Amino acid sequence: MASIVQFENVGLRYGTGAEILSDLSFSLARGSFHFLTGPSGAGKTSLLRLLFLAQRPSRGLIRLFGEDIVTLPRDRMPLFRRRIGVVFQDFRLIPYLSAYDNVALPLRVAGVDEAEIATAVNEMLAWVGLGSRASARPATLSGGEQQRVAIARAVIARPELLVADEPTGNVDPDMAGRLLYLFEALNKLGTTVIVATHDVHLLERVPDARTIRLDRGRLDDPAGIVRTDIARPLPRRPLR
Numbered sequence: 678m679a680s681i682v683q684f685e686n687v688g689l690r691y692g693t694g695a696e697i698l699s700d701l702s703f704s705l706a707r708g709s710f711h712f713l714t715g716p717s718g719a720g721k722t723s724l725l726r727l728l729f730l731a732q733r734p735s736r737g738l739i740r741l742f743g744e745d746i747v748t749l750p751r752d753r754m755p756l757f758r759r760r761i762g763v764v765f766q767d768f769r770l771i772p773y774l775s776a777y778d779n780v781a782l783p784l785r786v787a788g789v790d791e792a793e794i795a796t797a798v799n800e801m802l803a804w805v806g807l808g809s810r811a812s813a814r815p816a817t818l819s820g821g822e823q824q825r826v827a828i829a830r831a832v833i834a835r836p837e838l839l840v841a842d843e844p845t846g847n848v849d850p851d852m853a854g855r856l857l858y859l860f861e862a863l864n865k866l867g868t869t870v871i872v873a874t875h876d877v878h879l880l881e882r883v884p885d886a887r888t889i890r891l892d893r894g895r896l897d898d899p900a901g902i903v904r905t906d907i908a909r910p911l912p913r914r915p916l917r
């Protein structure tokens with residue numbers, strides 16, 4: 678069964694400190710939906726950073742899209758990253774670009790033509806409730822609005838893997854449901870989704886999702902569910 682992510686005995690330490698992730702072994706099936714939970718400081722963000730290639734592990738093996746990324750040459754990383762949509766906990770919007778241009782960025786990098794970009798970006802901004810704020814710079818948006826721009830940017834190019842760190846931390850429950858629906862829709866088109874969250878209500882909203890629980894850098898996995906590839910083979914449709 679095809680795994681999009683595979684970890685074998687992965688450990689991570691920052692500098693010479695103690696390991697903050699230890700002995701992580703799991704795989705995620707292509708097309709699956711996972712929540713990543715655990716107390717503050719358990720290592721969720723660090724695990725996500727390994728997934729979107731912001732960090733190399735201190736030990737162990739990580740395969741992404743079937744390739745060993747621990748030894749991946751640096752010059753091949755940008756192409757890998759383009760296959761991954763990331764919602765950062767602190768948004769990381771480009772401050773001098775409008776909401777529209779932030780969301781358009783992944784499509785421009787992929788060489789999509791401007792007419793097609795305009796349709797996709799306007800539709801996406803409307804979906805996240807920001808249709809009237811397209812020309813606004815991030816500094817003039819509220820935290821929740823910035824978070825929605827960040828989500829729109831992460832999903833717009835329909836990445837193969839979506840990694841989201843507390844993506845609903847700044848929005849009300851109604852908007853959280855709407856954003857989650859966006860992730861589910863993307864997932865149904867074939868994107869593998871992993872969402873780190875503290876929000877237990879979110880977990881209940883996606884009944885098909887699996888939960889990975891981290892506790893002090895280790896997988897808390899009594900049922901062994903994480904190691905089981907649950908494939909949801911879904912058609913991969915073209916961008917539009």
Ligand SMILES: Nc1ncnc2c1ncn2[C@@H]1O[C@H](COP(=O)(O)OP(=O)(O)OP(=O)(O)O)[C@@H](O)[C@H]1O
Pocket residue numbers: 691697715716717718719720721722723724
């Ligand atoms: N760049 C860094 N350098 C040193 N230590 C770090 C670094 N980033 C994180 N840590 C430490 O690693 C541990 C795990 O942090 P991480 O941010 O991954 O946890 P988390 O589960 O995402 O927490 P939260 O839910 O509060 O966001 C913490 O003890 C943190 O202090």
